[in-house]
Amino acid sequence: MNDLTDLTIAESLAKLKAKEISPVELTQAYIKKLDENHKYNAYITLTAEKALQDAHEAEKRYANNTNRSLEGVPLGIKDLFCTKDIKTTACSHILDNFIPQYESTVTQNLLDNGALFLGKLNMDEFAMGGSNETSYFGPVVNPWSKETPLVAGGSSGGSAAAVAAKMCAAATATDTGGSIREPSAFCGVTGIKPTYGRCSRYGIVAFASSLDQAGPICKDVTDCALLLNCMAGYDAKDSTSSKREVPDFSSFIGMDIKGLKIGIPAEYRPDGLNKEVASYWDKAAKILEDCGAEIIHINLPHTKYALPTYYVIAPAEASSNLARYDGVRYGLRVDGNGLDEQYINTRTAGFGAEVKRRILIGTYVLSAGYYDAYYLKAQKVRRLIKNDFDEAFKKCDLILTPTSPVEPFAIGDTKMLENPINMYLNDVFTVSVNLAGLPAMSLPIGLSQHGLPLGMQLIGRAFDEGTIFKAAYHLERGANFVRM
Numbered sequence: 001m002n003d004l005t006d007l008t009i010a011e012s013l014a015k016l017k018a019k020e021i022s023p024v025e026l027t028q029a030y031i032k033k034l035d036e037n038h039k040y041n042a043y044i045t046l047t048a049e050k051a052l053q054d055a056h057e058a059e060k061r062y063a064n065n066t067n068r069s070l071e072g073v074p075l076g077i078k079d080l081f082c083t084k085d086i087k088t089t090a091c092s093h094i095l096d097n098f099i100p101q102y103e104s105t106v107t108q109n110l111l112d113n114g115a116l117f118l119g120k121l122n123m124d125e126f127a128m129g130g131s132n133e134t135s136y137f138g139p140v141v142n143p144w145s146k147e148t149p150l151v152a153g154g155s156s157g158g159s160a161a162a163v164a165a166k167m168c169a170a171a172t173a174t175d176t177g178g179s180i181r182e183p184s185a186f187c188g189v190t191g192i193k194p195t196y197g198r199c200s201r202y203g204i205v206a207f208a209s210s211l212d213q214a215g216p217i218c219k220d221v222t223d224c225a226l227l228l229n230c231m232a233g234y235d236a237k238d239s240t241s242s243k244r245e246v247p248d249f250s251s252f253i254g255m256d257i258k259g260l261k262i263g264i265p266a267e268y269r270p271d272g273l274n275k276e277v278a279s280y281w282d283k284a285a286k287i288l289e290d291c292g293a294e295i296i297h298i299n300l301p302h303t304k305y306a307l308p309t310y311y312v313i314a315p316a317e318a319s320s321n322l323a324r325y326d327g328v329r330y331g332l333r334v335d336g337n338g339l340d341e342q343y344i345n346t347r348t349a350g351f352g353a354e355v356k357r358r359i360l361i362g363t364y365v366l367s368a369g370y371y372d373a374y375y376l377k378a379q380k381v382r383r384l385i386k387n388d389f390d391e392a393f394k395k396c397d398l399i400l401t402p403t404s405p406v407e408p409f410a411i412g413d414t415k416m417l418e419n420p421i422n423m424y425l426n427d428v429f430t431v432s433v434n435l436a437g438l439p440a441m442s443l444p445i446g447l448s449q450h451g452l453p454l455g456m457q458l459i460g461r462a463f464d465e466g467t468i469f470k471a472a473y474h475l476e477r478g479a480n481f482v483r484m
């Protein structure tokens with residue numbers, strides 16, 4: 001092993017426990033990678049010095065055998081998670097000087113398990129976007145880019161790029177409509193959005209509260225299980241967090257999938273679907289079949305309404321959540337003549353174009369006279385989408401789909417930027433999962449003819465991440481994707 005950053009978390013932990021490597025060495029190796037790769041713009045804030053201090057503490061714990069489950073593992077944290085005394089910006093100008101006085105539950109759980117934080121990762125502003133181009137700090141560059149700089153996917157582009165380029169052992173991320181899965185697919189890494197309620201949302205800057213969920217982005221499936229074990233769990237500070245027992249996700253790794261029923265939804269395969277994406281989808285089904293799973297054809301009839309439903313509900317909740325940024329209590333303040341003008345000046349200067357667009361759409365669909373036509377209708381369709389999944393899961397145990405209909409595209413792609421709907425269309429395979437509150441993982445399946453990563457998505461029943469881990473492990477082995 002010439003570079004410690006090539007190791008997965010599972011491999012690193014084995015070597016740390018055997019005292020073949022030290023947490024300080026491991027942390028230094030990641031800091032070196034991070035320094036070499038500033039060009040990707042993955043990190044917004046670095047906490048490398050603190051990470052090194054913590055690595056020394058971790059070293060002591062290994063020496064006296066009080067090491068915890070992620071002792072000395074260097075992570076990157078999406079800049080949507082509040083980190084005590086460390087700047088947390090949501091990649092927005094309105095919060096670019098915000099230093100939280102408290103720690104999010106998910107990051108606290110990771111710290112309690114001995115993880116170290118290398119810094120805060122770039123993302124789309126308030127997690128609104130699919131390409132990490134709406135960040136106040138500029139786009140993240142996909143480490144797989146050839147001549148033209150490509151997008152890393154969004155909104156957790158910094159998380160996915162940092163894991164791909166080995167600038168951290170793994171990263172935290174969040175997913176409201178695909179933000180863990182899409183960047184994972186674009187950067188050739190593995191990410192899971194758990195069931196809504198699995199991870200506490202306490203201390204995560206809110207985008208759309210009924211859809212937001214935290215999860216890990218990692219080098220492989222096994223690491224996702226290890227990390228999710230430490231992130232998940234009931235939290236009294238989030239009334240939507242679940243009291244369901246969190247199983248040991250790692251125990252599903254390597255389990256047999258004979259007889260497991262995998263559903264392929266007809267509605268996810270329109271005639272115009274990208275040929276390569278379609279053929280990798282077939283390949284993934286074949287891999288699972290060869291491992292003993294049974295492929296069955298299912299229907300999710302309301303799929304065509306998923307995008308419009310999501311793009312009503314998510315902006316509606318966003319417009320309400322973002323009302324708190326008024327320049328009065330914290331964040332940016334731009335003074336004006338009286339309070340109203342101060343609000344206007346602050347929000348005009350503080351929010352970027354995409355965030356303003358969402359606030360406008362959200363305010364519109366919630367306003368008297370339009371509420372019934374848009375918001376209420378969207379809520380009803382959301383139920384129908386959920387019912388589709390309930391019906392499908394009577395026939396199958398998992399659903400297999402591509403993660404994204406496209407491969408990573410160029411930063412500044414005019415087609416995507418001149419009409420925001422073109423960007424929204426990329427979320428076609430991911431948003432229904434959030435509307436239904438289900439768990440789903442994206443893992444790399446292979447490279448396109450341009451040498452760019454493509455991802456596959458496995459969707460499970462609510463609170464059945466275990467079955468996803470079971471099948472994903474076999475799919476990963478069959479795909480034999482070579483990490484960067």
Ligand code: GLN
Nearest residue numbers: 127129130176177178179
């Ligand atoms: N691309 C989607 C959006 O812009 C999803 C974002 C997310 O999951 N945070 O809303």
